[in-house]
Amino acid sequence: MLSDEIAAEGPSLNEDDAEALLRGICFKTGPPRIVGVELEWLVHDLYDPELPVRTARLDKAFGGLRDLPLRSALTFEPGGQLELSSAPAASLMECVDSTAADLAAVRRELRTAGLTLTGLGQDPWHSPGRLLKEPRYDAMETYLDRIGPSGRAMMRSSASIQVCLDAGTEEPGPLGYGRRWQLAHLLGAVLVAAFANSPVQARRATGWRSTRQALWTDLDPARTKSPDMRREPRRAWAAYALDAPVMCVRTADGPWDVPEGLSFREWIRSGLPRPPVRADLDYHITTLFPPVRPRGHLELRMIDAQPGDDGWMVPLAMTTALFDDAEAAERVYRSVKSLAETAGPLPAPGNPLWVTAARDGLTDPELHAAAVECFAAAQEALPRTGATEAVREAVAAFNERYVVPGRCPADDMDVPVTGKELRT
Numbered sequence: 216m217l218s219d220e221i222a223a224e225g226p227s228l229n230e231d232d233a234e235a236l237l238r239g240i241c242f243k244t245g246p247p248r249i250v251g252v253e254l255e256w257l258v259h260d261l262y263d264p265e266l267p268v269r270t271a272r273l274d275k276a277f278g279g280l281r282d283l284p285l286r287s288a289l290t291f292e293p294g295g296q297l298e299l300s301s302a303p304a305a306s307l308m309e310c311v312d313s314t315a316a317d318l319a320a321v322r323r324e325l326r327t328a329g330l331t332l333t334g335l336g337q338d339p340w341h342s343p344g345r346l347l348k349e350p351r352y353d354a355m356e357t358y359l360d361r362i363g364p365s366g367r368a369m370m371r372s373s374a375s376i377q378v379c380l381d382a383g384t385e386e387p388g389p390l391g392y393g394r395r396w397q398l399a400h401l402l403g404a405v406l407v408a409a410f411a412n413s414p415v416q417a418r419r420a421t422g423w424r425s426t427r428q429a430l431w432t433d434l435d436p437a438r439t440k441s442p443d444m445r446r447e448p449r450r451a452w453a454a455y456a457l458d459a460p461v462m463c464v465r466t467a468d469g470p471w472d473v474p475e476g477l478s479f480r481e482w483i484r485s486g487l488p489r490p491p492v493r494a495d496l497d498y499h500i501t502t503l504f505p506p507v508r509p510r511g512h513l514e515l516r517m518i519d520a521q522p523g524d525d526g527w528m529v530p531l532a533m534t535t536a537l538f539d540d541a542e543a544a545e546r547v548y549r550s551v552k553s554l555a556e557t558a559g560p561l562p563a564p565g566n567p568l569w570v571t572a573a574r575d576g577l578t579d580p581e582l583h584a585a586a587v588e589c590f591a592a593a594q595e596a597l598p599r600t601g602a603t604e605a606v607r608e609a610v611a612a613f614n615e616r617y618v619v620p621g622r623c624p625a626d627d628m629d630v631p632v633t634g635k636e637l638r639t
Contacts, residue, residue: 227490230457230483236496237453241509242382242392247539249512250310251379252531253300254318255292255520256332257372258325264333265340268295273346276328280321287317293356294371295346297321297332303379307535307600311528318524334526336413336427336519338372339628345371354463354471355502358435361475365433368416373427374520376410376527378534380513389544396448398544399507400441400563401551402537403517405589407564408572408582409617410530412519412624424625427519428573431504432564435460439504440562452509457483462502464488465495506563517564522624529613532606536596537589543596550588557581576623583621590614 228236258273260266273295280289280297288300299317304310322332345352352370359366383392411424423429431439442448442455457480464472464482472488479499482491500510508514518530537547558568568582577583594614597607617623 225493228483233496234453237456238449241452243511244382244385244392247381249303249381250535251301251303253377254527255296255298255374257338257374258295258297258330259333261329261331267341276330279324283320285317286313293345293347293352294343296374334520334522337416339415343371350471354473357473358462362435365430369430376518376530378515378531380538382513389541398548401554403506404568404572405585407517408576409586410518411576414625414628414630420630423574424576425519425573441505459503529610532610533593536593536600540596540599543592546592547589551585577621586618590618
């Protein structure tokens with residue numbers, strides 16, 4: 216019984232213990248060494264991507280994938296998206312090589328089933344049903360449905376690239392965790408604009424170059440906005456997590472409870488519907504979706520899935536170079552610092568800077584200038600990171616095709632008749 220399992224997980228939390236846990240696990244500091252990437256993909260018919268793929272066909276194909284000897288963790292999203300999460304790597308190229316090998320194996324297996332992986336931030340054709348029928352996703356859908364339709368679209372038909380980097384050192388400077396935290400929230404808007412790749416939803420133009428980012432902005436702000444950037448990062452994250460609404464409470468039988476308007480702090484204080492334990496806090500953190508999520512390391516969650524077999528390498532390589540090379544980090548921080556004025560006091564992703572990035576991409580002059588400087592810095596730093604010639608050439612090609620002329624991958628899509636814009 217789940218109730219017995221919960222009791223065995225340990226004593227109930229008090230507020231001080233919960234805050235101490237959050238502060239202790241959110242930023243694990245040290246010299247930046249480890250890099251990882253989480254790749255989400257849409258799964259389409261190999262010969263006709265506009266053809267809906269039946270659930271039974273996906274289930275059969277995914278069953279074959281589970282037997283592959285992969286280094287990456289293989290999981291599936293509620294709408295049938297496939298996710299590969301790399302093992303923590305000691306270098307950029309170790310991450311690239313191991314992930315590329317796993318992707319090749321997955322693609323070969325899917326091809327035998329007549330399926331393929333598609334790199335788009337939002338499915339332009341399909342609004343699939345929910346493939347995964349689990350209490351977690353039942354509760355998540357119930358919670359998000361109270362807010363609007365964007366939650367289902369996010370769960371079932373979006374795909375992203377998440378770059379995972381060490382939090383940084385305790386000391387100040389370009390590799391310090393405080394500076395990297397600030398950089399992530401300014402550079403994040405540049406990453407949204409440069410890699411925007413989702414201008415279509417349900418066969419209609421949305422008015423956004425990154426519809427996926429617009430959907431995240433449209434979701435529950437209490438769990439998708441950034442923490443207070445004016446506060447010390449550990450204190451800001453602890454307050455953010457405790458004050459965020461509880462999405463669901465695990466139960467022993469039947470569907471999980473989905474409370475309304477109950478923050479984790481209030482749950483601790485009331486002890487209802489049952490006192491929370493450490494595992495509840497750990498789970499609660501996984502239901503928080505800010506653009507940068509501290510989980511010991513930093514998860515940068517704002518990048519649309521990219522086109523082509525190897526398009527994912529470009530944001531991974533570019534972002535890693537800008538964060539982990541001290542010279543590049545200092546140069547880029549100076550170049551994006553002024554973006555804070557455009558962002559204003561509102562948290563990302565709902566502030567003017569991030570909304571402009573998602574809507575206009577690199578057609579915005581300020582974001583275009585920042586992206587040009589960021590890619591220049593990344594290209595100088597990549598040889599110092601040990602990036603191979605192939606990776607450096609991929610970044611250079613993206614820069615010439617998109618960044619220099621002020622374009623993004625969304626601008627390559629054949630966009631149909633414009634529909635109603637999403638709310639922000």
